[in-house]
């Protein structure tokens with residue numbers, strides 16, 4: 001009995017010791033008269049969100065906030081007393097005598113109140129598992145934090161515009177990272193009901209998303225219509241409230257309007273334990289609202305970034321040329337329909353339309369109802385003299401502009417077509433010019449054809465290049481529009497060799513570097529500046545006069561092989577821009593010299609780390625995972641999001657360059673092919689690529705498709721995870737080569753054995769398993785079984801619950817093809833074991 005008593009007393013004692021903490025930590029609800037003090041918190045039922053006092057940044061003031069339970073108070077999602085902090089730790093959060101939620105200071109004065117008028121004080125406050133703090137009063141929700149947001153938009157929120165009362169709700173930024181008081185920026189839906197999201201600075205628009213087309217906001221470049229955004233527009237006609245909402249599935253997502261006025265989409269990565277920015281806007285100058293003024297168009301890649309629309313001239317020339325674009329541009333030649341006096345004469349030509357491509361469509365569009373196609377849209381615009389432009393957008397319909405055209409941004413990829421109304425004479429001059437160009441082009445093509453025939457007699461033709469006479473994006477004018485034009489051009493590739501006679505070819509709108517400046521930048525191609533020897537010639541490091549470091553790829557004079565690739569690369573790279581693609585800064589054509597100027601990548605190539613026993617440890621698991629994701633995004637961009645659909649055809653570790661932060665950049669587009677959007681595979685006589693990365697159908701039959709790149713990506717992924725080269729252990733016994741061992745270990749549920757031993761400790765088993773699963777899906781024999789890059793990106797993001805089961809790869813690509821076409825192929829194979837990649841150093 002004595003010992004029982006003892007035991008009971010100990011139990012009681014320990015309960016007493018533990019209970020104050022455990023009581024305050026277990027609850028998610030406050031009843032009337034209940035409160036928490038500084039240091040205590042409310043925690044939602046499933047321990048997802050936590051509420052309590054915190055001090056932001058270096059501030060010493062105390063605020064009531066909600067944050068993710070698992071993360072520190074760096075992730076504050078909501079703040080109650082934004083403008084009324086408690087100066088010390090004597091504050092309280094309580095359900096006050098009137099039933100409102102209140103923040104009190106040390107002498108129990110009300111600093112902040114939910115401030116709803118209540119007839120009864122029978123209130124409870126509860127922190128829910130979606131992060132919402134709700135105030136119940138007599139069984140009714142009378143107030144909730146989701147309807148009184150601060151700077152964060154969480155899944156489930158419905159912040160928007162009440163169409164009955166016109167009351168708009170906003171997200172407002174903090175003043176600074178130390179001060180949650182309302183700052184200069186706010187975000188919300190367009191009060192003009194255009195289904196756009198705006199960020200305002202004060203009352204001035206700072207950024208807009210473009211209209212919602214049912215899947216994406218058309219003004220956000222490269223927005224991917226997947227689960228990740230999971231965005232939906234409310235059924236506003238029924239609900240009488242216009243807002244966007246989203247679901248986050250299993251991973252945490254939040255949209256934050258930072259105190260610097262940037263809208264950021266952050267996602268939490270379960271395995272790596274950090275928040276990564278999915279996208280953020282506005283970042284570039286052109287993303288700022290109406291950067292170039294009315295009738296100006298903004299292109300980030302141009303210098304200067306602003307130009308007037310076709311047929312428009314600067315409103316104030318002096319201002320414009322000095323870089324002040326605020327006054328914008330004005331029409332040069334009045335429209336015919338505006339010149340009412342001269343009417344009647346039959347000879348007068350009607351106004352026409354000029355097509356612009358890749359446009360972030362201007363703000364303040366009107367929606368023309370009842371129009372079902374592009375022709376109808378054109379007619380609608382022609383019928384109204386004040387109509388300046390029109391665009392027909394899938395998912396939205398016909399948009400017309402009857403007011404000044406504001407906030408036009410020319411995207412480097414994506415965007416919409418817009419038809420700008422111009423006087424006939426404005427278009428005519430261009431037509432004449434185009435005609436001259438056409439003649440010149442024809443002459444060039446003819447002479448090239450002759451040269452081609454001449455060479456054909458002497459030598460087999462080895463290359464395929466695209467005869468693409470593209471002009472600058474966003475300014476390609478035609479009056480009547482054939483939507484198939486682009487596609488036809490991309491498909492109707494012409495095979496020919498560029499002779500030395502075609503030196504007059506331009507650098508595709510890219511900056512042209514003088515040969516002298518190149519010589520100076522590399523100290524006359526000094527050996528000390530040699531970065532490596534590529535397949536088509538040496539690569540040098542150069543330093544431009546401004547101090548910018550660049551990499552220079554110099555086609556060797558002897559390699560006639562490289563000429564096609566040079567042109568191919570210039571054409572492609574000039575049009576591509578993505579943070580996971582290496583950037584071409586310009587080129588140099590001088591006599592026989594062909595030099596490409598790239599951004600310099602201080603960390604060289606993935607190859608140099610991954611397969612070097614002394615350096616592979618520097619690539620930790622998180623870095624490798626980021627690299628895999630980066631490559632996947634870059635490839636997705638090539639396959640789907642860039643305006644040209646592109647197959648890289650030579651994806652491999654040595655073609656992945658690393659910038660100073662170890663971000664991967666896909667390089668070497670010499671082999672890439674532009675793809676029509678309809679054909680999904682193409683046959684080629686010449687098999688190029690690198691042994692070990694080539695898909696079976698490509699190596700054996702020369703058939704390539706985007707799925708061939710997916711295969712190469714799969715091999716690359718498995719190499720990154722395992723730190724082993726695919727070719728380095730090509731054994732007859734399939735269980736010993738890379739794909740075979742991946743397959744074996746994955747089936748044995750022993751993926752960690754596959755992971756590079758150098759980094760096994762830092763590796764997340766879940767991510768590794770996810771990676772190997774995706775890798776095996778990508779290297780399946782049948783192209784149709786392989787996922788597309790968009791599925792790959794989603795799977796890597798962990799955005800899907802179920803991963804398909806891969807089929808066993810049979811490694812047929814490892815047999816060397818024995819057909820007659822294998823001579824060039826053989827050459828590539830021979831050099832593949834060395835680093836043949838350009839821009840790579842040993």
Ligand SMILES: *[C@@H]1O[C@H](CO)[C@@H](O)[C@H](O)[C@H]1NC(C)=O
Pocket residue numbers: 047048070
């Ligand atoms: C919080 O962290 C714990 C331990 O790391 C984990 O088990 C739990 O799933 C996490 N909860 C959430 C909501 O992420």
Ligand SMILES: *[C@@H]1O[C@H](CO)[C@@H](O)[C@H](O)[C@H]1NC(C)=O
Pocket residue numbers: 032033096097098121122
């Ligand atoms: C709540 O209201 C009742 C009746 O109006 C009142 O008697 C009671 O004191 C109130 N409670 C508090 C905590 O003020």
Ligand SMILES: *[C@@H]1O[C@H](CO)[C@@H](O)[C@H](O)[C@H]1NC(C)=O
Pocket residue numbers: 087090105106107108109
């Ligand atoms: C609480 O706030 C009131 C009113 O603002 C103020 O008069 C009082 O000094 C504050 N008390 C403390 C302890 O800060």
Ligand SMILES: *[C@@H]1O[C@H](CO)[C@@H](O)[C@H](O)[C@H]1NC(C)=O
Pocket residue numbers: 112113115
């Ligand atoms: C509560 O709301 C009323 C108007 O509804 C306003 O006058 C008052 O200042 C508010 N009080 C606080 C503490 O916000």
Ligand SMILES: *[C@@H]1O[C@H](CO)[C@@H](O)[C@H](O)[C@H]1NC(C)=O
Pocket residue numbers: 029124125126134136139140141
């Ligand atoms: C608050 O009200 C909602 C809706 O009526 C209800 O689902 C919830 O359980 C209530 N919470 C509390 C703590 O009473």
Ligand SMILES: *[C@@H]1O[C@H](CO)[C@@H](O)[C@H](O)[C@H]1NC(C)=O
Pocket residue numbers: 175183184259260
């Ligand atoms: C907010 O506006 C004020 C006044 O215009 C300015 O001084 C301040 O720097 C702005 N803050 C930010 C973060 O831009």
Ligand SMILES: *[C@@H]1O[C@H](CO)[C@@H](O)[C@H](O)[C@H]1NC(C)=O
Pocket residue numbers: 190191192364
């Ligand atoms: C709404 O549209 C009118 C013209 O139609 C424009 O002047 C105004 O600036 C727009 N408001 C916003 C907030 O965009």
Ligand SMILES: *[C@@H]1O[C@H](CO)[C@@H](O)[C@H](O)[C@H]1NC(C)=O
Pocket residue numbers: 319324325326327
């Ligand atoms: C640019 O021009 C506008 C309009 O003339 C003028 O108000 C503004 O001050 C100018 N801005 C600068 C930076 O010169």
Ligand SMILES: *[C@@H]1O[C@H](CO)[C@@H](O)[C@H](O)[C@H]1NC(C)=O
Pocket residue numbers: 338339340341
């Ligand atoms: C066209 O006619 C209208 C009214 O008839 C007049 O106000 C306008 O100035 C005329 N425009 C031109 C360019 O003559």
Ligand SMILES: *[C@@H]1O[C@H](CO)[C@@H](O)[C@H](O)[C@H]1NC(C)=O
Pocket residue numbers: 602603618659660661662
């Ligand atoms: C990558 O390059 C940067 C800049 O040159 C350097 O600071 C960093 O240490 C390099 N990273 C690795 C892993 O070598």
Ligand SMILES: *[C@@H]1O[C@H](CO)[C@@H](O)[C@H](O)[C@H]1NC(C)=O
Pocket residue numbers: 680681705707783784
């Ligand atoms: C190409 O598309 C056709 C039909 O659209 C399909 O039968 C074929 O399997 C596809 N090929 C590839 C490689 O996806």
Ligand SMILES: *[C@@H]1O[C@H](CO)[C@@H](O)[C@H](O)[C@H]1NC(C)=O
Pocket residue numbers: 249250799800801
């Ligand atoms: C979320 O995770 C649970 C358990 O892991 C799973 O059953 C569910 O299908 C997942 N939901 C989604 C949408 O991925």
